[in-house]
Amino acid sequence: MTKELNIANFHLIPFQITKGSTTTAIQVCKSTNIFPIKIHTIAPTLIKANDITEVTLGYKSTLPYSQLVIIEKHDKLYERYGIIFKRALIEIGGEIGTIKLFLQNSEDYDKTLPKGVVVGIAEDIDYQDLVSIHTPHTMEARPVFRLTTAQINKLDINPVLNKLDRQHLIQLLVEYGDCFAWEYTSLGKCNIEQFTIDVGDTRPIYSPPYQHSAKEREIVKDLIEEMLENDINEPSNSPHGSPVLLVPKKNGKMRMVIDYRRLNAITRRDVYPLARIDDLLDSVRNAQVFSRLDLFAGYHQCPIAESDKEKTAFIIPQGLYQFKRLPFGLQNAPSYFSRVMNTAMAGLTFNSV
Numbered sequence: 001m002t003k004e005l006n007i008a009n010f011h012l013i014p015f016q017i018t019k020g021s022t023t024t025a026i027q028v029c030k031s032t033n034i035f036p037i038k039i040h041t042i043a044p045t046l047i048k049a050n051d052i053t054e055v056t057l058g059y060k061s062t063l064p065y066s067q068l069v070i071i072e073k074h075d076k077l078y079e080r081y082g083i084i085f086k087r088a089l090i091e092i093g094g095e096i097g098t099i100k101l102f103l104q105n106s107e108d109y110d111k112t113l114p115k116g117v118v119v120g121i122a123e124d125i126d127y128q129d130l131v132s133i134h135t136p137h138t139m140e141a142r143p144v145f146r147l148t149t150a151q152i153n154k155l156d157i158n159p160v161l162n163k164l165d166r167q168h169l170i171q172l173l174v175e176y177g178d179c180f181a182w183e184y185t186s187l188g189k190c191n192i193e194q195f196t197i198d199v200g201d202t203r204p205i206y207s208p209p210y211q212h213s214a215k216e217r218e219i220v221k222d223l224i225e226e227m228l229e230n231d232i233n234e235p236s237n238s239p240h241g242s243p244v245l246l247v248p249k250k251n252g253k254m255r256m257v258i259d260y261r262r263l264n265a266i267t268r269r270d271v272y273p274l275a276r277i278d279d280l281l282d283s284v285r286n287a288q289v290f291s292r293l294d295l296f297a298g299y300h301q302c303p304i305a306e307s308d309k310e311k312t313a314f315i316i317p318q319g320l321y322q323f324k325r326l327p328f329g330l331q332n333a334p335s336y337f338s339r340v341m342n343t344a345m346a347g348l349t350f351n352s353v
Contacts, residue, residue: 037061037122039071042098045113047083047105056098057119063094071101071120082107082167084174085119092122106170181296184230192343194305195326195336197312198268204239205262209315216246216254217317223256224321232300236322238310258314260329270332272339275349283350299333302326302340 042058069092073085084104092099103119105111113119155173157166173180181187212220227233242263246254284290295301304312304323312323312330326333342349 034062035069035122035124037069037092038118039099039101039120039122041113041115041117041119043115045103045117047103047111047113049105049107049109049111052102052104054100055103056100058096058098059092059122060096061092061094061122063092066091066093069122069124071122073120074118077117077119078167078171079164081111081113081117083111083113083119084171086175087120104174106167106174184226184297187230187297188301189325190302190340190344192340193336194303195308195330195333196305197263197308197330197332199263199266199311200268202266205266205311206239206241207243207259207262207315209317210243210245210259212244212246212317219246219254220244220256220316221318223254224316224318230300232325233321233323234309236310236313236320238313238320238322240311240313241315241320242313244314244316255328258312258327258329260312260331263311264329264331267331270335272335274334274338279350299326299328299337302337 037059039057039059042056045055047053047055068089070087070089072087077083077085082105084106085101088101090099090101101119103113155170157169161169224233240263243259245257245259247257249255303325309322309324312327313320314322326336
């Protein structure tokens with residue numbers, strides 16, 4: 001049991017933040033007359049167009065010693081100056097001091113913040129807040145997300161939005177930017193459930209490869225290299241093997257499809273139901289505002305059980321490969337994916353999702 005030490009106006013509460021295998025002891029000062037602490041510019045500060053700039057900011061506090069604090073963005077910063085700031089955990093000391101933080105300008109022209117502009121507000125940290133950030137399921141620190149100029153320019157924002165609403169949307173995307181796969185290389189990995197393929201005691205399935213033209217072989221080669229770079233598949237020594245064909249997509253590009261018909265024929269069926277469109281539409285009949293989120297390569301974010309990877313093996317002119325993430329064309333993929341999504345959205349389905 002943790003013992004609180006009462007010293008004048010302060011409550012010193014020892015606790016620990018665990019990150020991986022490293023444990024750091026921290027003491028938090030709980031006081032009602034020290035916080036909030038304003039974090040402000042100490043000189044005219046240039047934030048370049050479409051860029052993220054590390055700036056030196058100042059503060060004045062009466063903390064008796066250095067302490068970890070959470071800095072929240074000031075409500076008026078974005079509204080008045082169009083500058084984005086993500087909240088941060090940082091250590092500050094007593095009296096007058098300076099810290100370095102990142103500010104982002106998402107406009108196409110440079111901006112200068114005058115001296116004395118309040119960028120953020122340092123607040124005391126509640127132990128429960130840190131517990132929610134450093135849970136056993138998130139022992140590794142989440143990477144700091146930075147929205148690049150190229151990513152901002154790619155945003156397909158409805159032109160109906162006015163300038164202020166557009167800025168608010170960009171700010172929201174930056175705030176939760178690490179939740180989005182902006183590129184194929186930034187795909188996440190679902191840890192809810194692994195995909196399995198139950199074929200009982202049947203013998204391995206093999207089908208000879210299909211013939212491909214020289215152009216098709218080049219396309220397949222490029223697609224395989226891209227998936228290898230992003231840890232979607234791997235070379236295989238499997239006794240299984242299914243042929244590959246190319247199917248045109250709506251945007252004119254080609255999609256590589258594995259002909260898993262023979263494997264599907266011997267796979268035990270998963271009858272988990274798919275959502276009915278009419279039920280979903282009926283559940284939101286009274287809603288007035290709608291948002292649509294489209295998973296980026298959703299199947300490729302779902303892992304395959306180690307023992308079943310070899311069953312996904314496919315044959316191309318360059319050799320034999322197998323999937324590490326879920327491909328299209330497998331018998332139980334839609335049912336599995338529906339189960340995963342319902343688990344992830346538990347409590348929200350037929351309510352707000």
